Amino acid sequence: MTESFIKDPSARLDYQIDWSDWLDDETIAVSVWIVPAGITQYGVATSTATSATIWLTGGTPGTDYSIVNQITTTEARINQQTLKLLIRER
Numbered sequence: 001m002t003e004s005f006i007k008d009p010s011a012r013l014d015y016q017i018d019w020s021d022w023l024d025d026e027t028i029a030v031s032v033w034i035v036p037a038g039i040t041q042y043g044v045a046t047s048t049a050t051s052a053t054i055w056l057t058g059g060t061p062g063t064d065y066s067i068v069n070q071i072t073t074t075e076a077r078i079n080q081q082t083l084k085l086l087i088r089e090r
Helices: none
Strands: 002-007 012-018 028-034 039-041 051-058 064-073 078-087
Touching: 002 012, 012 078, 028 051, 051 064
Parallel strands: 002 078
Antiparallel strands: 012 051, 028 064, 039 051, 064 078
């Protein structure tokens, strides 16, 4: 599943993926974010037992970026979800 968000290039915002529906009785053991060139991760990404959060800034107006969150569960299952950032002047 890919969620899309419109972001101004100067905005510094947090984005979260809620994994609770997919996890069943498991929890997140490791969360890794893959951020393409042109977008900057601001600060440290965090995760809870059921969600992962990243802070992002930057981007080129008119450009769309795919930011991927890959998790590993306590049962060693691995899955990914993608956030799509649409960079637009606001």
